[in-house]
Amino acid sequence: xxxxxxxxxxxxxxxxxxxxxxxxxxxxxxxxxxxxxxxxxxxxxxxxxxxxxxxxxxxxxxxxxxxxxxxxxxxxxxxxxxxxxxxxxxxxxxxxxxxxxxxxxxxxxxxx
Amino acid sequence: xxxxxxxxxxxxxxxxxxxxxxxxxxxxxxxxxxxxxxxxxxxxxxxxxxxxxxxxxxxxxxxxxxxxxxxxxxxxxxxxxxxxxxxxxxxxxxxxxxxxxxxxxxxxxxxxxx
Numbered sequence: 773x774x775x776x777x778x779x780x781x782x783x784x785x786x787x788x789x790x791x792x793x794x795x796x797x798x799x800x801x802x803x804x805x806x807x808x809x810x811x812x813x814x815x816x817x818x819x820x821x822x823x824x825x826x827x828x829x830x831x832x833x834x835x836x837x838x839x840x841x842x843x844x845x846x847x848x849x850x851x852x853x854x855x856x857x858x859x860x861x862x863x864x865x866x867x868x869x870x871x872x873x874x875x876x877x878x879x880x881x882x883x884x
Numbered sequence: 885x886x887x888x889x890x891x892x893x894x895x896x897x898x899x900x901x902x903x904x905x906x907x908x909x910x911x912x913x914x915x916x917x918x919x920x921x922x923x924x925x926x927x928x929x930x931x932x933x934x935x936x937x938x939x940x941x942x943x944x945x946x947x948x949x950x951x952x953x954x955x956x957x958x959x960x961x962x963x964x965x966x967x968x969x970x971x972x973x974x975x976x977x978x979x980x981x982x983x984x985x986x987x988x989x990x991x992x993x994x995x996x997x998x
Contacts, residue, residue, distance in 0.1 A: 821985070861987075863982060879925075
């Protein structure tokens with residue numbers, strides 16, 4: 773059964789680094805791993821995407837091990853405004869049928 | 885300029901009614917989607933169109949019918965609304981039809997069925 777698994781919730785404090793891990797055992801061979809951020813009453817917003825090793829942009833880093841069965845979104849020095857739900861999105865090959873599977877989302881709460 | 889816009893933002897209606905949600909994107913993308921997000925925040929793809937052609941049709945009741953008059957528009961019509969249809973519906977678009985690149989989402993349309 774294709775499943776993209778991530779923690780339901782996490783807490784952290786301003787200024788800390790936050791790491792959210794997503795498990796995706798059956799990721800499609802050629803597929804990317806993408807992370808989105810969603811604030812209340814808004815649509816999800818793209819954060820970062822990667823295929824392997826490490827990707828960094830101005831807001832986050834994405835670490836992907838060699839086997840690509842998991843990925844870790846890293847948010848450096850979080851602030852209160854990083855409180856949101858974070859989703860990972862992965863493509864799965866199921867019996868030659870490609871499907872995009874979203875994680876259930878990780879609710880991140882940043883405390884002062 | 886809003887990249888992906890959907891209307892209405894809020895919709896409250898009675899069981900059994902028929903309603904539509906409209907979506908337009910000005911990004912020049914070929915692929916558009918409808919997603920449903922329930923109260924537990926699960927995001928589930930319903931439909932995907934590529935250049936006006938249906939490419940993904942997940943297990944969704946026949947009461948839901950998407951229509952794409954051109955590649956910039958993807959509307960969702962729902963017949964005989966049921967209580968379980970209450971959710972936030974998101975329209976999205978992307979340049980490619982797989983998980984390459986970025987999905988651009990609208991602000992969502994919150995449907996409440998009474």
